[in-house]
Amino acid sequence: MLKTDAIIIGAGPCGLSAAIHLKRIGLEVLLIEKGSIVNSIHRYPTHQTFFSSSMKLSIGNIPFITAKDKPQRNDALVYYRTVAELEQLKIHSDETVLSVEKTGEVFHLTTEKALYETSHVIVATGYYDQPNRLEAVGADLPHVHHYFKEAHPYFQKNVVVIGGKNSAVDAALELQRAGANVTVVYRGATYSPSVKPWILPGFESLVKNGEIRMIFQADVEEITEDTVRVQTDSGIEEIQADAVFAMIGYHPDYDFLGSMGIQLDEESGCPIYNEETMETSVKGLYIAGVIAAGNNANSIFIENGRHHGEAIALSISDKLKADWKYNR
The missing domain is CATH 3.50.50.60 (FAD/NAD(P)-binding domain)
Incomplete structure (x- = not known):
């Protein structure tokens, strides 16, 4: 003792x-x-x-x-x-x-x-x-991550980032710079007010230019080995995904x-x-x-x-x- x-x-x-x-x-x-x-x-x-x-x-x-x-x-x-x-x-x-x-x-x-x-x-x-639990079928698949460390392994891969606050935006930016094809899926109707003010303009510019795809008001329903299925205002959409980062807190x-x-x-x-x-x-x-x-x-x-x-x-x-x- x-x-x-x-x-x-x-x-x-x-x-x-x-x-x-x-x-x-x-x-x-x-x-x-x-x-x-x-x-x-x-x-x-x-x-x-x-x-x-x-x-x-x-x-x-x-x-x-x-x-x-x-x-x-x-x-x-x-x-x-x-x-x-x-x-x-x-x-x-x-x-x-x-x-x-x-x-x-x-x-x-x-x-x-x-x-x-x-x-x-x-x-x-x-x-x-x-990490907060992602309530979606397939959330426990091995290519679904709750922590983001390094963007390099995702060069020329399809990556879906779930979330819309600082950790999600930071991950999306790093991934885009490393040559990943990035889609961000967020439940909110617009950008979170908690996003760092000095990085939001650059992120918005990448979205406007089509270099990052941003989907607002989207709920993840299912993750498979190569897709993420989301419910949006326009209906169900399947997004190609080699990796998924659930940055939801x-x-x-x-x-x-x-x-x-x-x-x-x-x-x-x-x-x-x-x-x-x-x-x-x-x-x-x-x-x-x-x-x-x-x-x-x-x-x-x-x-x-x-x-x-x-x-x-x-x-x-x-x-x-x-x-x-x-x-x-």
């Missing part, structure tokens, strides 16, 4: 930020990460450019300096690795937390590799490992949150927590990062989720001070 003051589940930017602030109030902190450090960013498309500026992605008051205002994926990977080294954060990577149980005032965590005991648990698991692991006793709002999917402290209804159990947004992942990003660690550290510090005064 390994004992420590606080355990953070998830070593993404918000988890790292929480670890830094907890260390600064004198706690011994361990991060447990099922993949690699900032695993979600590692899984981003190779040439992904962030919506936020590097200043708004920085954590722990450590400057994030890049040549361009908006950093790319690799810039962020280097930065967060450097921060972890500078702050000497203790990270157990490639280790999945299986359960979290509380007995009295102590939490017991079970992973694939060890047992842990701690007084404070912070869940910063994000949502990127839980992600959600938190609700089963995992519920297993720890975290209550969820049924309508929004948001965990119920104190917005000032980030503490859930389970005393000593906190959340940080995008999982606080529930189904609305567009409301919390790194730039505002990184501040959750400060609130958590302040809450724990106040509790420890109160306990010390009470026990004098």
Whole structure:
């Protein structure tokens, strides 16, 4: 049984930020990460450019300096690795937390590799490992993907991108540049307002010029080995497809949150927590990062989720001070 003051589940930017602030109030902190450090960013498309500026992605008051205002994926990977080294954060990577149980005032965590005991648990698991389910026949075929990494393998192939927000638009642009024949299928009637404003004009121009086909108000009914069948205002259409990217969003692991006793709002999917402290209804159990947004992942990003660690550290510090005064 390994004992420590606080355990953070998830070593993404918000988890790292929480670890830094907890260390600064004198706690011994361990991060447990099922993949690699900032695993979600590692899984981003190779040439992904962030919506936020590097200043708004920085954590722990450590400057994030890049040549361009908006950093790319690799810039962020280097930065967060450097921060972890500078702050000497203790990270157990490639280790999945299986359960979290509380007995009295102590939490017991079970992973694939060890047992842990701690007084404070912070869940910063994000949502990127839980893609939204595409409700269509054939959605589980091997050429249907929920993550886009690299466009090169799809040169001169027919590719259908499902979705109309940033991840779908980014994937479509990369695929078109690599010589793929791209069709984008979207349920909405027009472009999503969440699409990055600096890329939308270029995307619209490609659509107008016929270099990307955009189909609005279309529902995917069936995917076969070489086609996507969609229902549109004009009727049923079959689109040739060697590959399909279902870029329709992600959600938190609700089963995992519920297993720890975290209550969820049924309508929004948001965990119920104190917005000032980030503490859930389970005393000593906190959340940080995008999982606080529930189904609305567009409301919390790194730039505002990184501040959750400060609130958590302040809450724990106040509790420890109160306990010390009470026990004098």
